[in-house]
Amino acid sequence: MKNNLPATVRKKIVHKIVIPSVCLALLFGCAKNTDLAQQYSDQSFENTLNKTEAISSNTPRSFATFSQQAEQVVINSPSLATKYQHLYEQLNNWVLQSGRPEDLAGYGVQSAQLGGGDKKGNVLFTGYFSPVMELRHQADETFKYPVYGLPECVEECPTRAEIYAGALQGQNLELGYASNMIDPFIMEVQGSGFVHYDDDDTLQYFAYAGKNNKAYVSIGKVLIDKGEVARENMSLKAIKEWVMANDEQTVKSLLEQNPSFVFFAPKEDNAVRGTAGIPLLPLASVAGDRELFPMGTPILAEVPLINADGTWSGAHQLRLLIVLDTGGAVKDNHLDLYHGMGARAGTEAGHYKHFGRVWKLGLTGTPSESPWFTVTEAKLAEIEQPLVNDDK
Known part of the structure; x- marks a missing residue:
């Protein structure tokens, strides 16, 4: 798929370029938080996936498990490796050399922010786990x-x-x-x-x-x-x-x-595998809506941090996650974070019903580019692109 889509496709697929709003009330801060970790500002979104020129986040970062989860994708799925390996490599380079969200575009990484159910960017995080049953x-x-x-x-x-x-x-x-x-x-x-x-x-x-x-x-x-x-x-x-x-x-x-x-x-294989057939690592993989996130899609997420009693700690953590699973209740602006195996993971997952900001990632010049497209929109663009080129 080309970066410059033909006019016939652009007319059918219109996405808002997200530019962070200037905060007017500096005395009170740009955003207010709630007990469920929502973050509110003057910014609003028109679409579920919104093209973003630059990501701005001051959230503490933790990217330690991303490379391991990406490696599992590449090892276990040749088809997903073909689509995402170059993107994973660029993200690993970014983690090692910078890790600052505002630098992602310099690595050829494109982004689209989820609008959230409230059109304010607040995406619901729930949790799931692998129980051990006697x-x-x-x-x-x-x-x-x-x-x-x-x-x-x-x-x-x-x-x-x-x-x-x-x-x-x-x-x-x-x-x-x-x-x-x-x-x-x-x-x-x-x-x-x-x-x-x-x-x-x-x-x-x-x-x-x-x-x-x-x-x-x-x-x-x-x-x-x-x-x-x-x-x-x-x-x-x-x-x-x-x-x-x-x-x-x-x-x-x-x-x-x-x-x-x-x-x-x-x-016989004791690895926990999601819909994509890839072994899942705790807090490195999520279940998502396949219309928005094809299996293997990496996302950057401000994951809410939860106290032992299930209340929000007041903080988020910026993580690189990979969508490798689906669920009947996981639709639109809702992600289900995998917590691991056993009773403790079950308790942690059971408390999760909080919100964070999420960016879907893609790489210019690869099959993952233009992450602001849904699966249906991407297929439409692929079909109509050669038709327009033939007219030239």
Whole structure:
């Protein structure tokens, strides 16, 4: 794709060039913050992706894990390496030689800032993790809740309530048995995770295999709507505490409010992999909307730093992240930050519902250039470019 798009394409794709506003109220500072880490200034955005001439950020920086995550992309995916390797190399050069956001353009790196749901640049960060679930190969009095592989159903798969009632019994789909109902449910929400078989002390990775094609309903929202948990207190920890305080039938009734059910496939490779098939590193990879972020896209993000109790610390940290995963609820101005494996990562991820500024990055003269285009817009430009050139 060329930098100078033909007029016919420019008429269809109009993007605002973002120029930081001059702060008039210097006495009170350019921006105000909130408890959820939003930052407000006079600047507003017209689009989801907004072409940016220069990035301005005084946020403390941490780029240590970017090169490792980029290396995993290059090693594991020749197609993504073809598209992004030169961009990754330039970003690594920038990290070593400068690290200042305002210098990125000097390395041929282009940027587009996300407008945020509020059109003020505040992008929602949530978190996810790889749980480690205790299973046994055979059911007993304690470990009696099955985790299932993918059944042979396409359109008429059973609902969660029907599966709990035994709709999949006798099909030899049981991958193991958990000691409670909530652990498998949480792994379904995460989409994959590790299991530890208690009876033979083995660790195995369960990858996403498919789902029953029923609509997803958030049990967190159900608890909020019923007044069981206050909206401001909602987290994975809060859900677990509610489960511990209620009997099995009450918990089952809550879980059945979500008819969607996820199935798993055991994998020999114990690396945690996202949609792109790349091993994920904690706090180096994110899930994003594929219409905005093709797999492998690097982003520069002011990531909100959270206290142990889930409150915002009052600070952000500038990080280079790579979009390597997707999620059904991760759309538009929403990113899901991977936190790692295990209970601690789960607690940290469960607290994440805060905001930060985000820039999508591309490299001039490579397939990643013009990051202000969505996937659909980029395809349109590629189709119409040769048509216009033929007229010359």
